[in-house]
Amino acid sequence: MRKIAPQDLVKALTAGFGDFMENPSHVLFLSLIYPIVGLLLAFAAAKQNMAPLLLALSTGFALVGPLAALGLYELSRRRELGLSSTWRDALGVIRSPSLAAIFLLSLMLVALFVSWLLTAGGLMYLFHPTTSGSLPDVATLLTTHAGWRFLAVGTAVGFVYALVALTISVVSLPLLLDRNVGVGLAVSTSIRAVLANPLTMALWGLIVALALAAGSLLLFVGLAVVMPVLGHVTWRLYRLTVAA
Template identity: 50%
Template sequence: MANLHVMSGAGDKLDMPIIRTISTADLFTALRRGAADFWEKPSHYVLLILIYPIVGIVLAMWMNGYHTWSLLYPLIGGFALVGPIAALPLYEVSRRREKGLETTWGEAMNVLRSPAIGSIIALGIMLLVLFTLWLTSAQALYENLFGSSPPNTFNGLLAQIFNEPGGMTLLLGGSLLGGVYALIVLCTTVIAFPLLLDRDVGAYVAVETSIRAVLRNPIPMLAWGLIVGLSVFVGSLLLFVGLAVVLPILGHATWHLYRLLVEPASHIRQAPTA
């Protein structure tokens, strides 16, 4: 029964949220609201936002020490893949601010006590599996083109990409491969985590709702994925320090995107039971 709850939610019938049609202009509305949430009380998230540049610096040092520079690009892209997990407290801050509730750091971490935490963990595991598959695929592509001996320095990686025959193949092939994984994550989780915080609908409905949102709004949702990807890339420059601002704003904005995409809980259609 616990596993069933994780997959289908707490109710006797599936809560099937109603999806709205949005435009690309709504994406910028979500971003503005996300930025407003971030700047309202940024001191509350200092500990959270420092995680991103610290992790980035540690990864850079790790790659420099163990000569794994070939994974630099996949690791940067991985921030976008696993970002929804790290953004959970940010969704909670936006949710509480929307309701006029306290938005302290302690209150934000109450997300760990969410009734839907089982479903959230299940989706988090899915994202971690996708992240692992992405790194494995990227490494396999590199080794197929250049062998199993990666460059010792970042400059060595750049020389391989721009001077050796397989460099452009690695760059273009890796980007295409990463785009496939990013599209899978976008379709399955673009609003899944905010939905689970708002309603305990279960992992299945959360994923299904995200897929319906993308299918109903393909252009805005693809544009959102592009915004996220480019923002993460820009934020990763200068030792990932920009991620301390970029990712929190994107996290808050995702909550507001969810609000724009999904009808409130009072507008529910239930799937018929067998």
Template identity: 50%
Template sequence: MGNMHVITGSDGDVAHPQIRKISNADVIDALRKGLDDFWDKPSHYVFLCLIYPIVGVVLITWTSGGNALQLIYPLMAGFALLGPIAAIGLYEISRRRELGLDTSWKHALEVTRSPAIPAILAVGALLVVMFVAWMYAAQAIYQGLYGLEAPDSIWAFVGNVLFTPQGWSLIVVGNAVGFVFALVVLCTTVIAFPLLLDRDVGAYSAIETSVRAVAANPVQMILWGLIVAITLLIGSIPLLVGLAIVMPVLGHATWHLYRKVVAPVENK
């Protein structure tokens, strides 16, 4: 029964929340509301989000010392795959602010007591698997073009990537494969975590609802994906420190995007 709860939710049935059509203006409005949430309680983000860029810096340092310079860019790009997990506490803060409840930072941890936490962990595990698969794919692409030998230095590698046909192939193929991974994550989890936090519907329903949301609003979801990609890129430029601002804004905005896309439960 416990495994079924993870898949279908507490009542044992597969829920199919109603999906609404949204406009590009709704996407921008969700981003604006996310920024409003950020400015309302900025002290929370030191606790919630600085961990994210710190871990990124540690990983970059580790890979550089481990003769894996070619994986620095895939690591930074791959953070977008794990972003929905890092933002779970932010969804809770936005949910509480929406309801007029106390939004102290301690409440961000209350997601651990959610009845849907098994399903949340299951979807989170899926994202971790996607991240690992992306790293293996990135390494395989590099080895297919350069062989088993690691780059001599970061500057030599950058020069080779930017100014040789081999490097251009790495850019094109690597980014094309990365786009596929990002698209899969967008389609399967764009509103999965906020939905699970709001309703204990199970992992299957959360993923299925995300897919239906993208299918019903393809242009708007592509716009959202571009916003996420561009802002994460901007936040990553200053040694990932900018993610301490970008991540909470996107996290809050994702909650509001969920509210616009998924119709509320009708009271019977």
């Protein structure tokens, strides 16, 4: 495990953006699924009068982002080795010797995401039991003291969820893709990486949160660029953090 400084994030960001620019059209093709899924989920939430979930959806991408970026890690890995890195090569993930462990960790992240959505909805009804869940009703609630308390508590709880997701996945999924290890070792390695580099990892978490927030504006369209860049940078951060 290496100690990394905040300035190493600049190296990871630069290298990750270089990976993105190597084949931006291919990466964008793969990444169209992010805004499409976001829009479908948002539409379903609004249609079913579950507006409280809209904000949770936009922030919840941070919980499943590492999972969604698996193909991008593979592209960065191949580019680092001097191999071809087209969108078809991203499917090389399925040939990983740790595929079963990747699947198990993926289930953990999805469970965390679903738990966050349920928690966010529960908090809304806790602070305003009579809400209909419609967009106008929720918009009105957010102008009240109860609405502000909901936002404050929701932000605090969401921070805990995001911290858990960051801690268990910041290097675990890239490690599983790179080496034949179990999910327990991968998660423990990720936890040790965060504990060894608390400031740098906190800054990385902040960068991810701000980037995802910006990408979720304008109907999630920005996620088509934000998600792949973050995915490539995550691989580069893994390579800087975990010794070969």
